[in-house]
Amino acid sequence: MPCLVLTVSDTRTRETDTSGQTIASLLEGAGHTVVARELVIDDPIKVAEAIRAHLGRKNVRAVITTGGTGVTSRDTTYEAVASMFDKQLDGFGELFRMLSYQQVGAAAMLSRACAGVVTGCVVFVLPGSEAAVRLGMEKLILPELGHVVRETSR
Numbered sequence: 659m660p661c662l663v664l665t666v667s668d669t670r671t672r673e674t675d676t677s678g679q680t681i682a683s684l685l686e687g688a689g690h691t692v693v694a695r696e697l698v699i700d701d702p703i704k705v706a707e708a709i710r711a712h713l714g715r716k717n718v719r720a721v722i723t724t725g726g727t728g729v730t731s732r733d734t735t736y737e738a739v740a741s742m743f744d745k746q747l748d749g750f751g752e753l754f755r756m757l758s759y760q761q762v763g764a765a766a767m768l769s770r771a772c773a774g775v776v777t778g779c780v781v782f783v784l785p786g787s788e789a790a791v792r793l794g795m796e797k798l799i800l801p802e803l804g805h806v807v808r809e810t811s812r
Contacts, residue, residue, distance in 0.1 A: 659719045659807050661685055662712045663695040666705055666725035666735045667786060672697060677724040677791045681784075684795045685722075690803065693717050700726045702738035709742065713777045719807045721779060722799065725786035727770045736770040739783050743774030747806070750782065750798060757797055758790065775810050 663685070665678035675697060682692045694712065698704045705726070712718040726735030740746070750773035758766035771794065773782045780803075784794045 659803055660691045660693045660717050661720045661722060662709075662718045663692055664705070664708055664721060664723040665695075665697045665786075666700050666723055667697065668700050668732060670697065670725075676788050677784075677786055680788050680791050681722050681724060681795060684792070684800060688800050688803075690720075700732050700734055702734045705735055705738040706742060709739065709776065709781065713779050719779060719811075720803060721776075721781040722784065722795075723782070724784045724791050727772075727783060727785045729768055729770070733770075735783055736772060739776075739781055740772055740774065742776045742781070744777065745775040747773040747775070747780075753798055754784075754794055757793055761789070761793065778810050780806050780810050 663678050663681045665675050678695060682695055685692055696708055698708045709721055726733045751771050754771040755766045755769055758769055769785050771784055782799055784791050
C-alpha cells in the first residue's frame, strides 16, 4: 500500500526522527511503499494541512502519524486528526492502549492513539516514542493494513 509517514514534533529533525524512520522501515520491510515522509510542528492547522495535501491522491492510501498524542498543552495531533474523521476506528486506540499497558503499565492511559477514515484514506495516529511506534506497527497496523485499506475502498 502507498503510505504517507507524518512526524509531528516541535523538537525533532529529519536526522533525529527515529520514530518516523521506524515507521518507514517497517512499512517498506512489509512490502508497502512510503510515497512521502514529512515532519511538521505540533500545530493542529499544520497537521491537518499536511494530511489534506495527500488526501484523494491515488498514490496515498494510508497515513501514519507519530507524535503529539499526549496530554501536554502542545500535544494537538489528536484534536487535529480526530476532527477530520468520517469514520473512527475505535478498536485501534482501545487495542493500542491494551497492548501498551502490558509494556508501560497505567501510563498507557495517557496515550490518545487513534485511527479513522478520512475521505477514503485510513489514518493511524501513533505516539512519538519509538517503542510505541514499533508496538502499534508490528501488532496492529502491519497485520491489518491491506485489509483496512481494501475495506475503505468498498
